[in-house]
Amino acid sequence: MKCRVCRKPAVLDIRRHNAAFCRDHFLKHCAEQVRRAIKDHDMIRAGERVVVAVSGGKDSLALWDLLVDLGYRPDGLYLGLGIGEYSEASGHAARAFAHDRGLKLHEVDLATDLGYDIPRAAAATHRAPCGACGLSKRHLFNAVAVEHGYDVVATGHNLDDEAAVLLGNVLRWETGYLGRQQPVLPATPGFARKVKPLYRLGERETAAYCVLRGLDYQVEECPMAEGNRHLGFKEVLDSLEDRSPGAKAAFVFGFVDRAHEYFSDDAGAEREGLRECAVCGSPTTSDVCAFCRLRERVGTRAEHSQ
């Protein structure tokens, strides 16, 4: 295959674009997709402080690298989940990336700073570990961003993530979640703006970006995610994409451009019901926020902690 742009030998084909690219033009393609996402959705404005939620995986390191490449100066935030060797390797990848480029990396360690880890939370709640993990990430990324005065939290959600979440939300007609599923969640009192600059890139592209840029990311998958529902949705979508290239992009971009507006009232109704958590002060629709309820069940709840 030849590069669509320069006709040199290609290193990656992207069937949904009916194109292949050489290394240099593929890297430019990635930067262009991120630049376009940021511009189209007004994700980051001049002078704003940005923090990237960094897991040490391909998406977050690609995102951090791309934002730096595009001229931003984002800091990173790594959350130590306490998932054995997987977390140790992930933390190492995040720290090495930041160190090699002189970038600032905040770290929160669940076990040290909050008295629990994901395996313990999963055991205490008798629920899938991904639930406690996602809840902890959403709460702490925002809490640290607000505490340190960041305007924007950037996450590495890619096109495949968005397609899988969208499929899950549609299958259950989760209208509130559908109303909030956008490349940008605007800032509201107590919440920094949350942006997903990779939503136009598939995870095959973010992984390829890391390989071609020489970024040493955590290749192994989280052992606690094995067999989860999200992976099942991705498998179905990959199968669709193989038969019908462009299906995932059409699904997600079509929703963002033409269908999301039908659900925005449901998300707005939830936002209007927000009040302060009686324990930590974070915005919540209940008396006590879901994060503090999780900590209570794990037995580590502290008054007015993060």
Add this chain to the structure above:
Amino acid sequence: MLRNPRREMEMPGPLTVSALLERLDVNPESVLVIQGETLVTRDARLSDTDVVEIRPVTSGGAT
């Protein structure tokens, strides 16, 4: 070499990347094929002595 879980296997060449993935029953949308420090496209021909890594790209944790 295949990842997640990590395992090694030998296949007789020559064959294309596309044929290799088909024989292994791997969806091309879910992997990268890496040779050295670069990637190879589906139409690339691999010989008996070529070594490639087939790396899954699907992440499935909390979102």
